[in-house]
Amino acid sequence: MISPTSPDFARRRAPEERPQQIIDAALAVFDERGLAGARLEDIAQRAGVAKGTIYLYFPDKEELFREVVRRTLVDRLEALGQEITAGAEAGASVAEQLRLYVERWWAFLVTTEYQAVYRLIIGELHRFPELADFYTREVKSRVHGLVGAMIARGIASGEFRGDIDASSAMRILGSMLMSHAMWTCRARLLDDAPTGDQQQLPFTLLDFFLRGMRPDAPASGAASDDSSNAS
Amino acid sequence: MISPTSPDFARRRAPEERPQQIIDAALAVFDERGLAGARLEDIAQRAGVAKGTIYLYFPDKEELFREVVRRTLVDRLEALGQEITAGAEAGASVAEQLRLYVERWWAFLVTTEYQAVYRLIIGELHRFPELADFYTREVKSRVHGLVGAMIARGIASGEFRGDIDASSAMRILGSMLMSHAMWTCRARLLDDAPTGDQQQLPFTLLDFFLRGMRPDAPASGAASDDSSNAS
Amino acid sequence: MISPTSPDFARRRAPEERPQQIIDAALAVFDERGLAGARLEDIAQRAGVAKGTIYLYFPDKEELFREVVRRTLVDRLEALGQEITAGAEAGASVAEQLRLYVERWWAFLVTTEYQAVYRLIIGELHRFPELADFYTREVKSRVHGLVGAMIARGIASGEFRGDIDASSAMRILGSMLMSHAMWTCRARLLDDAPTGDQQQLPFTLLDFFLRGMRPDAPASGAASDDSSNAS
Amino acid sequence: MISPTSPDFARRRAPEERPQQIIDAALAVFDERGLAGARLEDIAQRAGVAKGTIYLYFPDKEELFREVVRRTLVDRLEALGQEITAGAEAGASVAEQLRLYVERWWAFLVTTEYQAVYRLIIGELHRFPELADFYTREVKSRVHGLVGAMIARGIASGEFRGDIDASSAMRILGSMLMSHAMWTCRARLLDDAPTGDQQQLPFTLLDFFLRGMRPDAPASGAASDDSSNAS
DNA sequence: TATGAATGAGATTTCATTCAT
DNA sequence: AATGAATGAAATCTCATTCAT
Numbered sequence: 001m002i003s004p005t006s007p008d009f010a011r012r013r014a015p016e017e018r019p020q021q022i023i024d025a026a027l028a029v030f031d032e033r034g035l036a037g038a039r040l041e042d043i044a045q046r047a048g049v050a051k052g053t054i055y056l057y058f059p060d061k062e063e064l065f066r067e068v069v070r071r072t073l074v075d076r077l078e079a080l081g082q083e084i085t086a087g088a089e090a091g092a093s094v095a096e097q098l099r100l101y102v103e104r105w106w107a108f109l110v111t112t113e114y115q116a117v118y119r120l121i122i123g124e125l126h127r128f129p130e131l132a133d134f135y136t137r138e139v140k141s142r143v144h145g146l147v148g149a150m151i152a153r154g155i156a157s158g159e160f161r162g163d164i165d166a167s168s169a170m171r172i173l174g175s176m177l178m179s180h181a182m183w184t185c186r187a188r189l190l191d192d193a194p195t196g197d198q199q200q201l202p203f204t205l206l207d208f209f210l211r212g213m214r215p216d217a218p219a220s221g222a223a224s225d226d227s228s229n230a231s
Numbered sequence: 232m233i234s235p236t237s238p239d240f241a242r243r244r245a246p247e248e249r250p251q252q253i254i255d256a257a258l259a260v261f262d263e264r265g266l267a268g269a270r271l272e273d274i275a276q277r278a279g280v281a282k283g284t285i286y287l288y289f290p291d292k293e294e295l296f297r298e299v300v301r302r303t304l305v306d307r308l309e310a311l312g313q314e315i316t317a318g319a320e321a322g323a324s325v326a327e328q329l330r331l332y333v334e335r336w337w338a339f340l341v342t343t344e345y346q347a348v349y350r351l352i353i354g355e356l357h358r359f360p361e362l363a364d365f366y367t368r369e370v371k372s373r374v375h376g377l378v379g380a381m382i383a384r385g386i387a388s389g390e391f392r393g394d395i396d397a398s399s400a401m402r403i404l405g406s407m408l409m410s411h412a413m414w415t416c417r418a419r420l421l422d423d424a425p426t427g428d429q430q431q432l433p434f435t436l437l438d439f440f441l442r443g444m445r446p447d448a449p450a451s452g453a454a455s456d457d458s459s460n461a462s
Numbered sequence: 463m464i465s466p467t468s469p470d471f472a473r474r475r476a477p478e479e480r481p482q483q484i485i486d487a488a489l490a491v492f493d494e495r496g497l498a499g500a501r502l503e504d505i506a507q508r509a510g511v512a513k514g515t516i517y518l519y520f521p522d523k524e525e526l527f528r529e530v531v532r533r534t535l536v537d538r539l540e541a542l543g544q545e546i547t548a549g550a551e552a553g554a555s556v557a558e559q560l561r562l563y564v565e566r567w568w569a570f571l572v573t574t575e576y577q578a579v580y581r582l583i584i585g586e587l588h589r590f591p592e593l594a595d596f597y598t599r600e601v602k603s604r605v606h607g608l609v610g611a612m613i614a615r616g617i618a619s620g621e622f623r624g625d626i627d628a629s630s631a632m633r634i635l636g637s638m639l640m641s642h643a644m645w646t647c648r649a650r651l652l653d654d655a656p657t658g659d660q661q662q663l664p665f666t667l668l669d670f671f672l673r674g675m676r677p678d679a680p681a682s683g684a685a686s687d688d689s690s691n692a693s
Numbered sequence: 694m695i696s697p698t699s700p701d702f703a704r705r706r707a708p709e710e711r712p713q714q715i716i717d718a719a720l721a722v723f724d725e726r727g728l729a730g731a732r733l734e735d736i737a738q739r740a741g742v743a744k745g746t747i748y749l750y751f752p753d754k755e756e757l758f759r760e761v762v763r764r765t766l767v768d769r770l771e772a773l774g775q776e777i778t779a780g781a782e783a784g785a786s787v788a789e790q791l792r793l794y795v796e797r798w799w800a801f802l803v804t805t806e807y808q809a810v811y812r813l814i815i816g817e818l819h820r821f822p823e824l825a826d827f828y829t830r831e832v833k834s835r836v837h838g839l840v841g842a843m844i845a846r847g848i849a850s851g852e853f854r855g856d857i858d859a860s861s862a863m864r865i866l867g868s869m870l871m872s873h874a875m876w877t878c879r880a881r882l883l884d885d886a887p888t889g890d891q892q893q894l895p896f897t898l899l900d901f902f903l904r905g906m907r908p909d910a911p912a913s914g915a916a917s918d919d920s921s922n923a924s
Numbered sequence: 925t926a927t928g929a930a931t932g933a934g935a936t937t938t939c940a941t942t943c944a945t
Numbered sequence: 946a947a948t949g950a951a952t953g954a955a956a957t958c959t960c961a962t963t964c965a966t
């Protein structure tokens with residue numbers, strides 16, 4: 001009874017309608033309780049199905065967990081991809097383009113679903129190395145690919161300084177965005193979250209990043225202070 | 232040493248020797264398995280005691296968890312504090328001083344214990360808001376206090392640009408250090424970790440940060456006034 | 463019969479069939495071992511269900527205990543009530559009627575279930591004051607009501623002596639019946655049980671009671687003052 | 694260090710000073726919690742000794758229980774015996790003598806210790822048939838012996854009616870006293886206890902008993918209504 | 925003698941998983 | 946396909962008992 005015409009059918013002997021309800025519910029419960037702490041009963045209840053029904057779609061709790069992480073990431077990434085390509089006709093400078101990407105990227109990061117998955121990844125990934133691989137492959141390398149390429153272009157064009165490699169730079173940008181996204185989302189819990197205009201935050205961070213990437217003053221050797229630490 | 236004549240002597244004594252073994256073992260197991268996934272039996276075994284012994288010192292699993300987080304943080308922070316005050320004789324510029332602090336801070340962050348606790352904090356803190364408070368209060372505000380104050384001094388002296396507030400800046404620095412520390416520690420798992428000289432990484436990040444904090448060079452090299460704040 | 467379309471359908475349903483099996487088994491095991499001594503495993507086994515099944519119907523051991531006492535008493539009392547009302551067409555004298563009641567009452571007291579519950583009530587009721595209340599309310603006051611009323615009628619009519627109040631008299635009758643019922647049931651254990659015709663015992667006791675209730679001095683009308691209150 | 698000159702040394706390799714503290718504490722805790730529910734820790738605490746100390750005097754919990762029952766009964770009975778023999782020089786009629794005995798007996802029954810033991814006997818004696826024997830032998834037969842003999846004398850002398858055997862009569866008297874003693878002691882719990890002058894209660898019961906034992910009025914057949922129930 | 929920390933068997937309780945309906 | 950009662954393995958927690966001090 002599952003219509004095979006449905007858009008996101010694909011992927012594994014995966015289900016379709018009911019399954020999505022279950023996955024959504026599972027994500028929420030896994031997020032609240034962790035993998036071991038989540039009770040199938042609660043997931044079922046939240047999904048509005050009976051416990052047994054879950055087993056029609058997922059062989060066991062662990063595989064459900066895997067599927068939750070995979071599917072949530074895939075779905076979110078798809079959205080991210082569409083957003084990014086939709087606005088990809090680009091601006092003049094690399095900095096301008098980066099602005100666009102960071103905006104989308106940020107929107108992705110502060111998503112409830114991404115946060116939940118991220119938390120699970122931090123907390124429970126030890127025992128699921130294949131999920132770690134999946135995450136690295138699908139998320140990091142994807143985003144890193146896009147953004148890293150742009151940075152590389154900036155370096156090549158001289159818009160960015162050349163004494164830092166693109167992937168390090170991208171990691172720096174990523175670290176700032178990721179952490180701040182998390183802090184923003186957990187503001188209530190941590191009560192030490194970034195203040196000020198939340199909408200502006202990603203751009204503030206980007207600006208900081210761009211400063212750090214500016215080529216050294218062409219004229220004098222102002223950067224020589226830096227090298228002093230080597231002595 | 233303890234007068235056995237008082238029949239109704241304090242039932243539960245402050246943890247002292249045995250408790251520490253248990254806490255250490257528990258940290259390891261909680262880290263591997265998460266809170267719900269950790270089995271008391273495993274903790275006991277790793278601590279080299281019997282299951283029941285744990286209950287002589289901790290009323291239940293949850294309280295053990297709390298104590299693990301609290302005590303580990305307290306111990307680590309103490310070490311951090313000693314390291315920092317030990318080298319507090321200050322450098323010439325704020326940048327110099329920051330170098331020192333970042334070195335210690337980084338050493339703290341890549342500690343196995345901190346990483347474990349951090350993971351637990353990310354993954355399991357929902358249900359332990361009081362631990363979140365504890366973490367914010369004890370760790371974040373402590374480190375932020377120290378480093379934030381230094382940055383504030385740099386801003387005041389003109390060594391750093393004035394159009395960013397100290398606490399935002401500190402959060403930026405913190406986000407870079409924290410994320411990179413984690414990535415470094417999980418290199419094996421994520422296979423996307425920072426490459427290059429691990430020893431150098433915190434300084435590379437600091438340098439990037441300092442660039443971002445440099446005052447906009449309006450005319451000439453105004454930053455040479457740095458030494459003025461020393462007076 | 464139960465609409466499965468309502469997802470959040472009542473979680474715990476009223477005990478019905480299975481619960482009764484469990485209660486019966488529990489009564490037996492509680493009786494043998496006492497509350498603390500009874501093992502859920504044994505109860506489950508005797509009920510022919512798995513350990514976990516018990517928890518589908520009772521939240522924990524203590525509540526099971528409570529329910530066992532409550533339900534057993536209610537069931538038995540219902541039977542007692544039916545027996546009594548069934549034979550309520552009344553006799554000539556109060557003594558005649560009392561005979562009938564005592565017969566039923568005795569049949570109730572020597573019931574295995576009553577004996578078990580009574581033992582539990584004596585032995586374990588400290589910690590369950592609400593059960594003590596329940597017992598007093600449901601059993602004692604019910605029986606006392608019936609029998610006490612009859613005795614009161616006897617006193618009023620002058621058939622019984624007037625210098626004793628009905629409720630004291632009823633307690634005397636009750637004490638005799640209860641103790642002898644218990645001794646009879648525990649004959650094997652105590653080896654000091656009443657001898658003679660068991661069937662006759664309650665009537666022997668009643669006769670003794672009636673003697674004790676006989677108005678004084680048949681000669682003069684000393685008791686006639688009593689009957690005055692009947693007019 | 695146990696003085697063998699102590700009066701109540703005797704009986705089993707039984708202890709002496711410390712042991713008595715333990716037994717007293719144990720009786721209280723067993724009474725509150727039942728055999729299985731009582732924790733050695735609580736007994737130790739209440740006795741003001743360490744857990745281990747108990748094992749210096751009693752091989753295990755069950756034997757402690759046995760000893761508690763035995764010793765408490767023996768002690769109480771000894772007191773009862775002294776009281777009874779002390780006032781045994783007797784009155785004129787059997788009824789008079791019985792009055793004296795009932796007074797002592799009642800004092801024994803309402804004793805906290807007797808009540809506790811009685812409760813244990815009712816509740817936990819299944820698994821300790823030897824204790825049941827002990828109880829029957831030491832308590833019932835002892836009291837029954839004394840009182841039964843008196844009743845027999847009364848019957849023989851014609852003071853009591855002859856159509857009831859002494860031991861049945863004694864059981865009737867006993868049942869009234871025992872139950873009422875219990876109800877009196879549990880007044881707070883059962884809220885259906887006998888009212889009126891507590892001091893007077895045993896005598897009220899005895900009077901009732903004596904009435905029931907009165908020979909049938911020699912003159913007219915006033916009691917003939919009674920015999921009608923035999924038809 | 926006396927202690928009480930330590931033990932570990934055993935009890936209660938939970939919950940992933942199955943399966944008859 | 947869907948259900949949810951039933952299962953029983955496995956986890957948490959308790960406590961009688963031991964033993965080094």
